Amino acid sequence: MIMINNLYLNLLLVLIVSVTYCSCNLPVSSSCPQNEALVRPCRCEYGIIICHDQTGVRIKEMFAHLSNQLEYINRHIHMVQISGIAITQLPDNVFSDITVNEIVIRDAPKLRTISDTAFKGTKLFTKRLVIHNCPQLQVDTLWTLINKLREVSSMKLCELENLREIPTLAFKELNKLRQLLICGPSVRTLHEKAFFKLTSLARLDIVNTGLTRLHDNSFVFEHPSRHMLTIGLFDNRQLTAEGLSAHTFAHMGRPVSLDFSGYNFESVHYRRQMPVIHEHVFRPFFKAHELNDINLYGQEFECQNCKNVWLKKEVSLHEKLLGLRCIIQSRQLMDVLNFKSCQ
Template sequence: MAKQQKQQFLITIALVAILCMCQQSWCQEQHVEPHHGTGSHVKRHPHKVHYTVCPDEAILKPCLCRRSIITCDEEMDFKLAAIVDAISAMANNDSTVSVKLFARLDIAFSTETDLPDNAFKEIVADGIWIMAAPNLKTIAPNAFQGTDNLTRSLDLRNCPQLDTAGLFDIINKFVQLNRLSLMNINLETIPGQAFKSLDRLIGLHIADAKLKSIGDKAFVGLPALRQLNLMDTQLSLIGKDMLAFSLNYDQKMNVLLKNNPLLNGSTFDPEALVQLGRPTLLALIAVDHNPRQFKVLAEQVFKPFLMSNAGNQLIMSSNGYLCPDKRNEWLVKDRKLNRRLFYDQPYKHTVQC
């Protein structure tokens, strides 16, 4: 019993980590240490990054800067080009640091309709968060030129009119990226093999009510990926190669499927979960108004998943449950497999039918 409780505790911690990544901050700590101009380069360190100090308030008005995080929101009535020009001029006039690396740019604008090439000029940021742009329609192919080879966190959200046709070509230029969030950006499809050359990407969060399809092997080009969240979509099928990842049996993978109302325990291709390439923790989180969304787990889908790798596990939310149905007996009666199904509440590690 103690062993089972310990295992459930570890599973619960894992799920908390998964859900934590769904929040706006991704629980990402910013180790901000302003640079005081004593050297000629911005230093990178795996645990501590030296960021440039904030510009004078007069340069940024009406935007703000705190701890090297520049914030411009839609209520400030700002022009992005004007702010960028002012900061770029400051950078050109300061020879103490060759690169001005800010901790983050938090931008929300109501009037901008496009981001042109080289939109950020001399500004380089560890994180770029475009949090709301209701009228943004286009992002030029080289809009992030100059920062895209250094930025590690990119967040695009609440851009309901955005043309996403060339979006992944833009994203693939962020070669240092380790976290990416795409939320409510008019994303209807993710093409096959969408992600390339993002060898450092660890966490990928996608939530878009317009998303209906994901092409084959869209994520296979992400060798470091450890967390994939697919939320609030209109996906109606998990295809055979949709969740194929690069082979790495030593790296644990977390996949969160949450609030996808058209999915259920039978909307998976029979081979969808046997080609993951890694030991995988799969979380099936039902929508709040439909606790029976995953009431039946198709044997031809989930039994091969659990048997294909000893590290594969299932988590179901406490607001959803399996029904007393003969179609679930394969899991209820097999104690070894049953022990690898968990709920997101402590010590509910057996199927209660």
């Protein structure tokens, strides 16, 4: 009986130590420090540290000092925003051991390098990353950097002039990523299996790029899923149905909504992303899953183009063509005046 009691006591001790250890390693505070001077020359508002026109070295020094002044439980910030012309590089472990829920780096025209260990202290805590409008940023180590953020669920990579291609397995370690936005005319190549490991992905937007074609395996995934994936392809003025094949959207292994409308993006003005829905490309897409659909809200659909007449005949597909309106007088697809010259 004594041996059994000792065994239970040992197990209980292990459990207490484990719980204590876990709670000690999870900072819970995300408010601004009470002493505002601790974040100078940056400033903090509503849990957001804003560093505008500060050098990377100065930002690192500030976070190191902040860490030394805060109790461990308070070393967590909701968001860090970095911007301005003074920032040219972000060094190693720039946030010290301050964990950051959201990192936003934008409008930094002279930012050239981000160390691939810049986010070392927060890599297991950061949930959102934005890198936007950094025209000089070198992207050689970008993929190494972002793949260390294993907990990230939302990411935006936009207006990076040196980002010309999305490589195979670009996001290979980010199996918790749910929302991804890639935009900017410099992006001209999307390699096969670029998103292959993104098994949790719910929304993928590829916007305002220089893409002219998509590979057969651009949108294939390692594991099948029952959850709907929305793929937004809009404002890509050089991408037409001629740059797609029968396999482009046919092997995704999950229900998919193709969004050509940009309906949720206020800045989208291009309304001719997919005026022709080619049968050889999109019939395989509709066959791939019964829930697949296409969002065409606001698009200028060509109801006189005979390449679209197959859709009028396929009545079962009409409910899968969301928001379809003809460019001429906003007619419905079944209007008797449509496709009159087609055999």
